[in-house]
Amino acid sequence: AALNGGLRSQVSAALKEGRVAPTELCQRCLALIKSTKFLNAYITVAEETALKQAEESEERYKRGQPLGILDGIPIAVKDNFNTAGIETTCASNMLKGYISPYNATVVQKLLDQGAVLLGKTNLDEFAMGSGSTDGVFGPVRNPWSYSKQYKEKNVPKSYPEDEESNWVITGGSSGGSAAAVSSFTCFAALGSDTGGSTRNPAAHCGVVGLKPTYGLISRHGLIPLVNSMDVPGILTRCVDDAAVLLGSLAGHDPKDSTTTQDGFEPFELPDLTDVSKLSIGIPKEYHAPGLSSEILALWSKAADLFKNAGAKVVEVSLPHTPYSIVCYHVLCTAEVASNMARFDGLEYGHRSDMKDSTESMYAATRREGFNDVVRGRILSGNYFLLKQNYEKYFVKAQKVRRLIANDFVKVFRSGVDILLTPTTLSDAAPYTEFIQEDNRTRSAQDDILTQAANMAGLPAINVPTALSERGLPVGLQFIGRSFQEKQLLTVAKWFEKQVQFPVIQLEEVERHDSDVFQHQKSASFS
């Protein structure tokens, strides 16, 4: 029963009361990781260190001195966060075998609170992509591909078509983390979010994906994609758990000069009963081309849900939304070109055998170490940064970015508290279909609903809402005001309670925890 429960209300309580031991929890997760290996969610499983951490946690519980709610809780971390002593690869040949000497601040915070680090999860190479299909360790498979719910709706029409070719993607780039949480191999996972990389896979994998306000959580130790937009993302099975993780991670970090100096107080989410004072905004531009009719209907249904409960629901406009994708591409590729300049094979990482000259060594190293997606973005970015192009592209994009951010400011100033939008255009695509288009095309399509929040630095969250006709998860997104995570999560929690998203029925999970599904209606808490 413990495997399925909310952290604060169930798992932590169970640990404290001794109903389950940290080592047992850890071992169950490790066993489940092994039996769900086909998902390819993990790049590195840190079995030894995890068990050791679990043992230490157990000692603390025995002494009656747990460090907090997260003590003994198994978590997973996306493989673009530095973890001391454990390989950090970014799913790239450039960093295969790279053992970082330091922990990212968020990793350190989790460890300091007794969390058990199970391993590093799979992603698109250097977090570039929206499918978690373009890393050197292969694609991540969406656990829902193997769920009873999906299989029921997708009986293979003819032999030899079978679930091997029917599996769907997780979305990306934090697909491994989303799959890990979705398949119960951990209780929470860290992702990163630059254009939607936490919310997108959260939607496709039926889990909660939180993108915090830029500057609320430290990026020290997160290998950057776009420094001015990246944030560490939180993936959990319920909104309450996201609040717990947020509470343990947020706050000023002297090692990251872009974190807010303002104090942060961790909070527990109230159980909202009265939404009549709430104003929900529905941005019309998010009815984007390609939005599936299914999701459109769900979005509408959700708006009605709020209306019927007494909230004020208004249509609003964020007029610069259509420009955000191109603007994002200019700024993203420019920063990528800059951030990737350090990978030259000299100080760490892959170094080519080419020895003719320093320059040829650099060129060969970078050709061998980076995939096409990364190299493509570097070339584009350098183009935009050329002196003759800088004003036309980079500065222009910065100005458009300001306009996009101002759209949100205006709407929030007009009295709207929270925005409600779809997270993705459709449910998860089958892998074979997804790879028909290239990474750049897919990213442009898939980021469209999530990426403006990164431009504006706002907090946003995906809440799993319902299953599609194909039996796959669909989520909806809430976007809040800067640093108003408490309000955002409170509303998200209310919504979560209303929709009662079903629990995934996975054979592997059931085998491991046979009494898990006895009392199941909602995803988590009591």
Next chain:
Amino acid sequence: LAPWVPVVGLEIHAQISSNSKLFSGSQVQFAAPPNSLVSFFDASLPGTLPVLNRRCVEAAVMTGLALNCSINKKSLFDRKHYFYADLPAGYQITQQRVPIAVNGSLSYSLCIDNKMSQMVTKTVRIKQIQLEQDSGKSLHDDTRSQTLVDLNRAGVGLMEVVMEPDMCCGEEAAAAVRELQLILQTLGSSQAVMAEGQLRVDANVSVHHPGEPYGVRTEVKNINSIRFLAKAIDYEIQRQIEELENGGTILNETRAFDSKLGCTVPMRDKEGKQDYRFMPEPNLPPLILYDAKSLPANMNHQQVINIDWIHERLPDLPSVKRKKLVEQYGILPEHSFTLLNEDGLAEFFESVVKRTQMKPKKVIGWILKDLLSYLKQHSLTVKESPVSSFLLADLLNLLEKKEISSTAAKQVLAELWKGEGKTPLEIVKEQKLELLQDQKELEQICQAVIDGHKNEVIMMVLG
């Protein structure tokens, strides 16, 4: 032949005197074992972020104020991209768009002739001062076809001081740099020792005919001393003039000064113009500085820099010190220059003056002629002088009290240089250099001399 007008501008990099580097906590230290002062950030390990060093900002503000600059209350950081083995991140963090200080000036003095008898004051405009990272060092091992990289210096804070092309020759440039060096050392913002790489000067040189537009300029690098700076610039001016007079053209190139041959040569590795693809540094918010007026009431002192507070605490700059020396001691302006030009000499002089009745105007001669020339001959610094200010003061007192003649004093001084620990009085007694004060005794000696040389006396009386 139409006259040529040489134009010289300077780009000076001064290493900031601080305990740790500009954006990371690793130590700043000269000549440490290779790669022993390298933090994760310095090595560009992925995921590391820059954190601005307060002391470096204060050093730049002090320097800007001392050079009469406007301090920008908001300045920005940028990335300057290029690939090189000593630049681990593939970019340098600098201030290209809005530097910390702009529009200042530096006054310096030159002697009209070689005799230090007439000084003229000149001014050079300071375009800007910017904060930026130093690079590491790469040593080329040609025999093994490899390059050895030492990152100890990577990330050390630099102030780049840009001097407008207001100078006309090597001498002016040398004097300007010397004055800047003194200012930096007085402020303590940089130790500015060229030999240790704490002060690096690149010169921009061009020539043109009066009334015509400026000529193509070359950049001269690899200059290791102030003396070589003057030489390199003068050589380059000459080279350009000769080239143009022979019908040639000047390339906009970078040249290195070869100190052995005394000439400038084109530098390898600088093919074509580099596009540095400048981009704002996204990990550093704008640098905001305050003054007394703009300082918010409840700000944490640790988090802010108050320009006025720094201004109030600036030490006396060399120009002020010189003026005070002239006013207080009645010495000539040229003297004050020499006093400040030699590390510790002004303090030595003042120490002597304090301890002697001799007028400062007379003391200065002993300092500048006898003491200084001796030190120069033996390549000693003032600190290394075997003759302390106390000893010299004692000696000058003997002279002032007319207990010895000035010839005798020079003899005693020569003896004191040996550093054998004897006092002037002891040497005087040893060598029997005392002046006779007794009138009668003197008359007796004179009479004895006259009596002993009767023939010479007669010759003298006859004319």
